[in-house]
Amino acid sequence: MSVRKRTIEEHGKRTISLQGNQTLTEALQALQNLQYSENDTYLVVTLSDEKYHVMLFADLKAILKKLGPDSLTQPLSSLPLAPVSRIVPTETTESGGDLLAWVASHPQAPVVVTDAGKFAALFINPNRSGEAGLADNLSLLGLQGELVQLSQDHRADYVPKVQPPTCPHCHQANFYRLNEAMQFFCPNCKGLV
Numbered sequence: 001m002s003v004r005k006r007t008i009e010e011h012g013k014r015t016i017s018l019q020g021n022q023t024l025t026e027a028l029q030a031l032q033n034l035q036y037s038e039n040d041t042y043l044v045v046t047l048s049d050e051k052y053h054v055m056l057f058a059d060l061k062a063i064l065k066k067l068g069p070d071s072l073t074q075p076l077s078s079l080p081l082a083p084v085s086r087i088v089p090t091e092t093t094e095s096g097g098d099l100l101a102w103v104a105s106h107p108q109a110p111v112v113v114t115d116a117g118k119f120a121a122l123f124i125n126p127n128r129s130g131e132a133g134l135a136d137n138l139s140l141l142g143l144q145g146e147l148v149q150l151s152q153d154h155r156a157d158y159v160p161k162v163q164p165p166t167c168p169h170c171h172q173a174n175f176y177r178l179n180e181a182m183q184f185f186c187p188n189c190k191g192l193v
């Protein structure tokens with residue numbers, strides 16, 4: 001069996017696919033240029049070891065809020081995006097239907113379909129019904145400010161609208177950092193947040 005093109009067209013999620021050495025700025029520019037919605041478009045990052053990280057664009061807000069504007073220019077491979085649960089080549093022993101059934105029964109477990117080793121499609125059961133409260137009034141593109149200007153003049157006039165979070169341990173307002181385990185920590189007291 002294999003995953004047929006039609007299955008991909010009908011059930012694959014809308015994606016923007018970038019390499020690990022590209023940046024969040026490039027991802028957001030692509031989102032803007034394509035006029036896709038952050039609420040139904042997934043960022044797919046191909047890492048150098050042929051692994052994939054995936055995140056709904058709307059969920060990138062949480063990262064931007066915690067790490068601040070620096071996260072816009074760091075390589076995507078250094079951001080805490082979710083690893084995919086399975087990588088399945090189009091020529092697989094499973095049928096497309098089997099694969100879709102697996103996805104349906106595994107919420108929040110992204111599956112990447114590859115064709116000749118390249119990213120071809122993303123299947124995911126977002127199952128976000130209980131998370132409506134996480135939605136912000138500010139859109140992702142609103143949060144990151146006048147990013148449109150970045151394409152002409154890298155970082156020049158960029159004023160972030162995002163305010164640094166307050167550490168729950170030492171109560172200082174600072175953008176968080178990431179440790180090697182991809183956990184956020186406060187740069188002042190080093191406490192995990």
Ligand SMILES: [Zn+2]
Pocket residue numbers: 167168169170171172186187188189190191
């Ligand atoms: Zn602290």
